[in-house]
Amino acid sequence: MAWLEAVPNSGSESRRYRLKNPVTLEPVGDFEAASEHEVRAAVEYARKVQPDWAGLGFEARGRFLQRAVQQLLERQDEFVATIVAETGKPTVEAFASEIVTSCDVLTWYAKRAHRILADRTLPVHLVKNKKLRIAYRPLGVVGIITPWNFPFVLSLNPTAQALMAGNAVILKPSEITAFSGQLLQELFDAAGLPEGVFQVVTGDGETGRALCEAGVDKISFTGSVATGRKIGEACGRNLIPCTLELGGKDPMIVCADADLERAANGAVFGAFANSGQVCISTERVYVVDEVADEFTRRVVEKTATLRQGTGGEADVGSMITPTQLEIVERHVDDAVARGARVLAGGRRNPDYEGFFYEPTVLADVTHEMQVMTDETFGPVLPIMRVRDVAEAVERANATRYGLNASVWTRDRRAGAELAKSIEAGAVVVNDCMVTYGVTEAPFGGRKDSGVGQVNGEIGLRSYCHAQSILVDRFGGKSEASWYPHTEKKLSRMKRMVRWVWGTPLGRLLS
Numbered sequence: 001m002a003w004l005e006a007v008p009n010s011g012s013e014s015r016r017y018r019l020k021n022p023v024t025l026e027p028v029g030d031f032e033a034a035s036e037h038e039v040r041a042a043v044e045y046a047r048k049v050q051p052d053w054a055g056l057g058f059e060a061r062g063r064f065l066q067r068a069v070q071q072l073l074e075r076q077d078e079f080v081a082t083i084v085a086e087t088g089k090p091t092v093e094a095f096a097s098e099i100v101t102s103c104d105v106l107t108w109y110a111k112r113a114h115r116i117l118a119d120r121t122l123p124v125h126l127v128k129n130k131k132l133r134i135a136y137r138p139l140g141v142v143g144i145i146t147p148w149n150f151p152f153v154l155s156l157n158p159t160a161q162a163l164m165a166g167n168a169v170i171l172k173p174s175e176i177t178a179f180s181g182q183l184l185q186e187l188f189d190a191a192g193l194p195e196g197v198f199q200v201v202t203g204d205g206e207t208g209r210a211l212c213e214a215g216v217d218k219i220s221f222t223g224s225v226a227t228g229r230k231i232g233e234a235c236g237r238n239l240i241p242c243t244l245e246l247g248g249k250d251p252m253i254v255c256a257d258a259d260l261e262r263a264a265n266g267a268v269f270g271a272f273a274n275s276g277q278v279c280i281s282t283e284r285v286y287v288v289d290e291v292a293d294e295f296t297r298r299v300v301e302k303t304a305t306l307r308q309g310t311g312g313e314a315d316v317g318s319m320i321t322p323t324q325l326e327i328v329e330r331h332v333d334d335a336v337a338r339g340a341r342v343l344a345g346g347r348r349n350p351d352y353e354g355f356f357y358e359p360t361v362l363a364d365v366t367h368e369m370q371v372m373t374d375e376t377f378g379p380v381l382p383i384m385r386v387r388d389v390a391e392a393v394e395r396a397n398a399t400r401y402g403l404n405a406s407v408w409t410r411d412r413r414a415g416a417e418l419a420k421s422i423e424a425g426a427v428v429v430n431d432c433m434v435t436y437g438v439t440e441a442p443f444g445g446r447k448d449s450g451v452g453q454v455n456g457e458i459g460l461r462s463y464c465h466a467q468s469i470l471v472d473r474f475g476g477k478s479e480a481s482w483y484p485h486t487e488k489k490l491s492r493m494k495r496m497v498r499w500v501w502g503t504p505l506g507r508l509l510s
């Protein structure tokens with residue numbers, strides 16, 4: 001049974017889809033994919049209303065976002081129910097990852113944008129007769145395209161930043177979680193946002209493609225590497241900026257002096273939270289030889305205590321799509337065929353009809369196995385024994401991904417130093433996956449894991465153009481570099497160059 005199926009749309013040319021619940025396989029609802037024409041119309045409308053939105057200023061915009069928080073608090077159970085119906089997450093997980101983080105990001109940017117994006121005056125080191133002011137101007141209309149694994153917060157977080165920076169936003173949520181995406185429209189409408197400032201266009205990849213071509217001023221994309229490349233190409237052709245937050249294959253390095261109880265708990269949570277469908281899931285473990293047996297024993301023991309299911313008492317939910325479940329099956333089967341040992345799980349959960357895959361621990365894995373090289377995006381924890389930390393770092397870096405990583409050691413200072421040798425956008429010492437939850441932390445991948453960064457001050461500023469405003473300080477009829485060019489000017493310039501970069505005092509001042 002197809003779980004996202006195209007349904008006939010009589011009398012209309014638009015594409016219509018029916019979504020099903022990944023746990024019960026019951027229909028969740030139907031939605032229509034916005035056409036190219038509808039996407040363009042949304043962008044045009046947004047462009048009309050954006051200047052007034054920007055003109056409101058930070059305080060007024062912040063009040064709208066704070067109102068959205070109040071709406072979210074009032075309707076949290078209803079929102080969580082929609083997210084759970086589409087994703088199969090356990091209720092606690094949905095609440096913690098989608099609602100708690102959303103309240104935080106809305107509030108953080110609402111309260112701080114005025115300071116982070118305030119005009120700045122910078123001293124000019126050489127051209128002393130000019131005054132430099134930097135003004136963070138909104139880009140205009142921002143297109144946001146998002147995935148299905150955290151369908152609410154991954155849409156809301158970039159939206160909050162783009163709106164606070166004074167932009168209008170068109171959101172294209174994943175077709176797999178279209179109704180969670182539509183919750184954002186309900187939220188901002190209820191918060192009283194002026195019409196057209198925030199619009200959701202539901203649809204598939206074709207709708208997303210149309211958004212990239214519809215004349216927006218930036219695309220903020222979160223999703224797979226393959227789609228990220230297409231979006232990067234489209235933005236390059238259209239000469240608009242984009243941030244690409246893509247996939248990962250996050251390594252975990254367990255040093256000999258690690259607190260093994262904490263590391264084992266962290267490994268189990270890092271690998272199985274959201275059924276492993278987190279871009280910063282722990283996807284591979286490198287544990288040094290002398291503690292490998294004890295670490296692995298604890299991981300297997302803890303995995304056995306996990307409760308798979310739904311509702312408030314379940315730890316690990318279903319997977320969101322059957323396609324993703326098939327990738328997980330393929331990776332585990334490939335590993336087993338090449339000699340990996342299954343220490344836990346290793347199969348679909350036979351107790352459920354929906355897309356449940358049992359939390360799986362693998363040992364004796366090698367880098368010839370897909371499970372160690374390609375993003376699995378499922379509840380699988382492959383553990384590899386290594387000689388020492390140097391080998392762990394070498395193997396951690398032997399990947400085309402570079403999103404996130406974790407290091408586990410009692411020596412926190414050494415851990416922070418070790419972090420610098422890992423080619424990843426972010427590294428966590430003695431914890432995992434917290435990077436996205438720390439709003440101040442710039443977040444973004446290296447290598448194939450992405451381009452640009454979101455979150456924190458850097459992320460907020462990326463929704464603006466830093467406009468340099470240079471003001472002449474003293475006037476006068478002309479400048480030394482203006483016309484006419486003369487030999488006299490040339491020799492004066494040569495003397496100046498020799499003095500500024502050729503004398504100790506000049507070098508000091510330059």
Ligand code: NAD
Pocket residue numbers: 145146147148149154172173174175203204205206207208209210212222223224225226227228230231244245246247248278279375377403445449450
């Ligand atoms: P996906 O790339 O298949 O889809 C993401 C979005 O792009 C969807 O809304 C989809 O409709 C749209 N899309 C598809 N084709 C398009 C096109 N040609 N032009 C424009 N838009 C198009 O990704 P997914 O399967 O929804 O998400 C899973 C992936 O996302 C994983 O690889 C995961 O690691 C990654 N991810 C990354 C982060 C991060 O912050 N780095 C966070 C979450 C998920």
